[in-house]
Amino acid sequence: MIERCHGDTRPQAGPRARTAIVLAAAALLAATGAAFLPGTASAGTTLGASAAEKGRYFGTAVAGFKLSDSAYTTILNREFNMVTAENEMKIDATEPQQNQFSYGAADQIVNHARSRGMSVRGHTLAWHSQQPGWMQNMSGSALRQAMLNHVTQVATHFRGQVVAWDVVNEAFADGSSGGRRDSNLQRTGNDWIEAAFRAADAADPNAKLCYNDYNTDNWTHAKTQGVYNMVRDFKSRGVPIDCVGFQSHFNNDSPYVSNYRTTLSSFAALGVDVQITELDIQGASAATYRSVVEDCLAVARCNGITVWGIRDSDSWRASQTPLLFNSNGSKKPAYDAVLAALNNGTTPPTTAPPTTNPPTTAPPTTAPPTTAPPTTPPPGSGCTATLQDSTRWGDRFNSLVTVSGASNWTVVVAVTPPQKVSNTWNGSPSWDSSGNVMTMRSNGSGNVFGFTTMANGNWSRPQVRSCTAS
Secondary structure, rough: OOOOOOOOOOOOOHHHHHHHHHHHHHHHHHHHOOOOOOOOOOOOHHHHHHHOOOOOOEEEOHHHHHHHHHHHHHHHHHOOOEEEEEOOOOHHHOEOOOOOHHHHHHHHHHHHOOOOEEEEEEEEEEEEOOOOOHOOOOHHHHHHHHHHHHHHHHHOOOOOOOOEEEEEOOOOOOOOOOOOOOOOOOOHOOHHHHHHHHHHHHHHHOOOEEEEEOOOOOOOOHHHHHHHHHHHHHHHHHHOOEEEEEEOEEEOOOOOOOOOOHHHHHHOOOOOEEHHHHHHHHEHHHHHHHHHHHHHHHHOOOOEEEEEOOOOOOOOOOOOOOOOEOOOOEEOOOHHHHHHHHHHOOOOOOOOOOOOOOOOOOOOOOOOOOOOOOOOOOOOOEEEEEEEEEEEEEEEEEEEEEEEEOEEEEEEEOOOOOOEEEEEOHHHHHHEOOOOOEEEEOOOOOOOEEEEHHHHHOOOOOEEEEEEEO
């Protein structure tokens, strides 16, 4: 790729320009109902169909292991016209060992979506988190080259199948600095984000290339301004960036703000698309969901919304009931509010950003938790075992199991291949011939035992099959 001086623009015949033509045509088809329609839904009756009428998409995060759940896929296939893999395209899933790539779980999601007329967003190529162990142990130029190789290989594998990539995820720090997050990738040099985008552009010139982050919703926050300044710099120098993703995980600690539309329109005015990429709202306030949709529709370059899960039980923060469907699959008032907003909305011209410089200091913010709430499986004979997620690393995670109703017990737990249990505590384990089903017996250490599971690219939760008093 040819370097250009500050302020130069890229030639109109370049890959990004070709992409703009293709995407403009897609948007036109979507607006006429000729594309992006999930299944055979009539416009105005489902989220995806209604969004398509406005030339937009309405998507959801999908976990591959849930595609065998018919209630889950019924809603997925009916309502959405864009899919993001929840974990299956992340670094630890796609390259569990260096230069040994694993695409099976991601391919399953991509094939499910595309065979039903849905588009796919790729998430994510370069990130400080969920790195496999081999990458966590690297640094300097070796890490830089490994990161670029990962970007190239994965983007090449999915070329032509993914309409947009979150090339870099969560690279800016929370708090008042407005600067980069300290990470092993950042320590390879401040140009690592640019290098990742250029590698992704070379590997898949027809996919939109996005920067994605959380706690960037408030226009006055330093983190928001830090990302804005980076995007402005990239655009001025011809770095191939097409879009910015706003995760928009709204909760009591990070609430929806009235200047959210200003944030979207200000970034859009830089010449990038804006996308709401991981939306969930604590308590699923219908009014807030409606406001978010209306804000997107008010910005011409806000071309889509993705909610981070389908039913509340599918959410990574299920206890906050943040999604559009109850755990039983029924529609919530928030669903009706979103559908109404999509059906009533219009698409005015892009709003210009404020003409005055916003404040650049932000209150301290914290990242959302990364563990799911506990779940309780059906009891066995004479006791109950409840599994709860615990600590998670880039290549493995811990689980805790609490037994009630018996002091001498036997609990059977299964992990999903190619997962393997690598460590246990507070119990006496044994395994079946497959190595995937563990029988844990009490050993006098109490009624709570734990174990570590090597993900090996599969982050589905272990399942308690039975609890028996002995």
